[in-house]
Amino acid sequence: MSDARLLGPTADAHASLFAALVRWVDAGWLRELDRSFAAFLSRMAPEADPLVILAAAWASHQLGRGHSCLDLQAACQDAGLTLALPPEGLAFAATEEAPPDAPAMLLASVGFERWQAALDAAPLLVGTGQGSTPLVRVGTRLYLRRYWHYEQQVRQQVARRVSTRTAAAEEAALPLLAAALDALFDPAAGQRMDWQKAACALAARQAFSIITGGPGTGKTTTVVRLLAVLQYMAMAQGGRRLRIGLAAPTGKAAARLSESIAGAVQKLPLDRLPNVDAAGAEELRAAIPTSVGTVHRLLGSRPDTRRFRHDALNPLPLDLLVLDEASMLDLEMMANVLAALPEEAPLILLGDKDQLASVEAGAVLGDLCRRADAGHYTPQTAAWLRSATGQSIDDALLDPQGQPLDQAVAKLRVSWRFGADSGIGQLADAVNAGRSERVRDVLQSGFSDLRHLDPASDDAAFARLVVDGGDDDFAWRAKGRMVQGQPVPPPVGHGHYLQRMRDTQPPIDAPQAAFDGWAHGVLGALGGFQLLCALRRGPQGVEALNTRIARLLRARGLIEGDASGWYAGRPVMVTRNDYGLDLRNGDVGVTLAVPDRRGVASTGAAWRLRVAFAAPELPGGVRWVLPSRLRDVETVFAMTVHKSQGSEFSHAALLLPEQPSPVVTRELLYTGITRARHWFTLLASPQAVRAASERAVQRVGGL
Numbered sequence: 001m002s003d004a005r006l007l008g009p010t011a012d013a014h015a016s017l018f019a020a021l022v023r024w025v026d027a028g029w030l031r032e033l034d035r036s037f038a039a040f041l042s043r044m045a046p047e048a049d050p051l052v053i054l055a056a057a058w059a060s061h062q063l064g065r066g067h068s069c070l071d072l073q074a075a076c077q078d079a080g081l082t083l084a085l086p087p088e089g090l091a092f093a094a095t096e097e098a099p100p101d102a103p104a105m106l107l108a109s110v111g112f113e114r115w116q117a118a119l120d121a122a123p124l125l126v127g128t129g130q131g132s133t134p135l136v137r138v139g140t141r142l143y144l145r146r147y148w149h150y151e152q153q154v155r156q157q158v159a160r161r162v163s164t165r166t167a168a169a170e171e172a173a174l175p176l177l178a179a180a181l182d183a184l185f186d187p188a189a190g191q192r193m194d195w196q197k198a199a200c201a202l203a204a205r206q207a208f209s210i211i212t213g214g215p216g217t218g219k220t221t222t223v224v225r226l227l228a229v230l231q232y233m234a235m236a237q238g239g240r241r242l243r244i245g246l247a248a249p250t251g252k253a254a255a256r257l258s259e260s261i262a263g264a265v266q267k268l269p270l271d272r273l274p275n276v277d278a279a280g281a282e283e284l285r286a287a288i289p290t291s292v293g294t295v296h297r298l299l300g301s302r303p304d305t306r307r308f309r310h311d312a313l314n315p316l317p318l319d320l321l322v323l324d325e326a327s328m329l330d331l332e333m334m335a336n337v338l339a340a341l342p343e344e345a346p347l348i349l350l351g352d353k354d355q356l357a358s359v360e361a362g363a364v365l366g367d368l369c370r371r372a373d374a375g376h377y378t379p380q381t382a383a384w385l386r387s388a389t390g391q392s393i394d395d396a397l398l399d400p401q402g403q404p405l406d407q408a409v410a411k412l413r414v415s416w417r418f419g420a421d422s423g424i425g426q427l428a429d430a431v432n433a434g435r436s437e438r439v440r441d442v443l444q445s446g447f448s449d450l451r452h453l454d455p456a457s458d459d460a461a462f463a464r465l466v467v468d469g470g471d472d473d474f475a476w477r478a479k480g481r482m483v484q485g486q487p488v489p490p491p492v493g494h495g496h497y498l499q500r501m502r503d504t505q506p507p508i509d510a511p512q513a514a515f516d517g518w519a520h521g522v523l524g525a526l527g528g529f530q531l532l533c534a535l536r537r538g539p540q541g542v543e544a545l546n547t548r549i550a551r552l553l554r555a556r557g558l559i560e561g562d563a564s565g566w567y568a569g570r571p572v573m574v575t576r577n578d579y580g581l582d583l584r585n586g587d588v589g590v591t592l593a594v595p596d597r598r599g600v601a602s603t604g605a606a607w608r609l610r611v612a613f614a615a616p617e618l619p620g621g622v623r624w625v626l627p628s629r630l631r632d633v634e635t636v637f638a639m640t641v642h643k644s645q646g647s648e649f650s651h652a653a654l655l656l657p658e659q660p661s662p663v664v665t666r667e668l669l670y671t672g673i674t675r676a677r678h679w680f681t682l683l684a685s686p687q688a689v690r691a692a693s694e695r696a697v698q699r700v701g702g703l
């Protein structure tokens with residue numbers, strides 16, 4: 001099919017277009033959802049120029065790729081690149097059929113003006129926001145109405161909130177704020193800029209703020225001190241206690257934050273606050289929540305609807321909300337949160353702006369933090385910060401033209417987790433800066449926490465990595481390694497949790513609590529290692545690697561049973577929310593053999609497989625689910641970097657494909673590296689590393 005067939009608003013042209021769309025769907029290039037959306041519009045306006053229908057199909061396709069809209073101009077310039085078609089270098093050699101026409105062929109002689117004119121001539125389908133057209137065009141951007149609406153909501157709400165001053169920032173409250181900050185932050189810092197203290201002050205100032213920073217820069221530490229300061233001020237001023245909400249986009253991230261917040265709250269030196277005695281300190285400590293739930297649960301998700309129990313008409317009963325791992329927040333979720341949170345209740349986002357954005361449409365945190373590296377603080381903000389913290393912002397970060405949003409964003413710039421001797425920290429920095437030569441140097445510098453392997457390693461070398469954690473040299477270098485005065489556990493592979501599963505299994509007549517404790521330990525050990533991949537398909541994709549790893553583990557006798565079914569030790573990830581089972585997309589569980597107590601009375605207990613998921617809210621801390629009840633799960637010996645967001649592993653290994661792919665970007669590499677807490681192995685050719693460090697994601701959106 002050529003573009004000539006598209007250039008006439010005739011039934012024939014619609015039919016030719018749909019013939020092409022069907023081929024794309026069959027080839028896995030488009031989702032059926034994209035085609036049916038286009039078909040719906042074609043039925044709604046059979047006379048519409050087929051270019052409008054094509055634009056609709058592609059705008060919907062872009063949503064599936066995380067873009068909130070289609071950039072028409074970019075698509076005209078390079079449709080293949082803009083739409084990432086063919087996807088993930090999908091090979092056609094394997095099929096009998098010829099590949100479908102590439103998108104660029106459909107647009108070969110269609111310029112942006114022609115496309116724009118076609119859209120303007122379809123008022124039933126395309127508008128500028130008024131009315132109820134299914135598509136909205138803003139300049140060169142074409143949206144599905146719902147996403148245009150989310151973007152509008154987020155933009156307006158954020159703008160309103162960044163100009164709303166909190167009670168804590170009022171002139172009269174400033175001395176109390178300054179005294180509280182002085183009490184909780186290290187006075188030894190003196191005049192040196194302590195960005196944690198500054199972030200705390202900036203976040204206390206208006207009804208919306210962001211604290212961003214790389215791994216271990218102290219986001220949690222800072223926000224816990226901020227909560228203490230605000231709760232202290234509320235209580236000291238004779239008001240009622242603040243109702244504080246804490247949430248994260250996934251269950252895994254929520255569980256991790258619960259743990260680190262609880263630890264940080266315990267460490268707070270609250271008796272240093274003015275007029276707070278030991279009893280007062282404990283009262284204050286108890287008023288700082290440590291339990292973190294998912295955003296879905298906070299908003300009150302309801303089965304089979306996108307709507308939540310809490311919205312603008314039924315707002316959340318909160319005075320303050322903290323959302324962690326905000327890089328994973330998509331546009332729709334952010335719009336829902338902003339709608340449901342009372343306008344005067346501050347929203348504080350925590351996250352690493354440089355990480356990959358959510359799989360769903362919209363890179364909210366990245367977009368809102370686009371100017372964070374350079375600060376852009378106004379002289380007014382600098383003066384206010386001086387009175388609240390006694391610190392002066394570096395001139396390089398000042399900008400008299402700074403925007404209101406810039407004043408609400410603080411970037412933490414020092415990593416407390418990765419010291420100067422940490423290869424992981426240095427590698428992450430080099431990748432983030434897009435400096436491929438520096439990346440190469442770090443990889444060759446012999447840091448004890450880094451390993452760089454050839455991705456084409458044979459089975460024996462690959463097995464050493466995924467089963468044992470690496471070669472003897474890596475393990476040897478691990479000996480005696482300390483971080484922050486604590487010994488670091490050695491680098492492990494998947495053999496570690498499987499061995500623990502075997503070695504610590506309770507006897508069949510042990511009480512349930514023993515099995516809960518066992519599952520808890522195995523789930524913890526499972527976090528000791530993870531193989532991360534960029535792709536799903538192909539020989540270096542998740543699916544093929546899961547099969548390969550299962551084969552290696554079976555050969556070593558660490559797992560048994562049918563590879564295609566359920567077996568003890570199978571780690572699984574939930575791929576779709578299941579409200580009935582209270583499981584979320586991204587939750588990871590492990591299959592374990594536990595007693596089937598139903599037969600106890602007559603025949604004695606037998607072993608039966610159940611899948612254990614961490615559930616801190618349950619008394620035993622574990623949710624046990626029958627495998628047959630889990631519909632949308634996949635094995636996770638390997639997982640995509642996208643799916644690993646919000647998780648952390650003692651040892652992470654990242655495999656980059658040999659073939660260049662648009663999904664292998666700087667953000668993907670950075671996110672993969674920063675999943676590693678203590679050890680990182682990179683399986684990639686030097687060319688693949690260079691290509692990834694030099695390519696940054698361009699998410700299209702209008703925030």
Ligand SMILES: Nc1ncnc2c1ncn2[C@@H]1O[C@H](COP(=O)(O)OP(=O)(O)OP(=O)(O)O)[C@@H](O)[C@H]1O
Binds near residue numbers: 213215216218260417
């Ligand atoms: N100012 C500080 N002085 C000393 N240690 C600190 C300081 N800030 C943070 N830390 C320590 O550094 C570690 C990481 O801090 P924290 O968990 O707050 O960082 P984070 O940015 O939230 O990390 P993550 O990337 O896991 O989200 C913790 O052990 C914490 O106690």
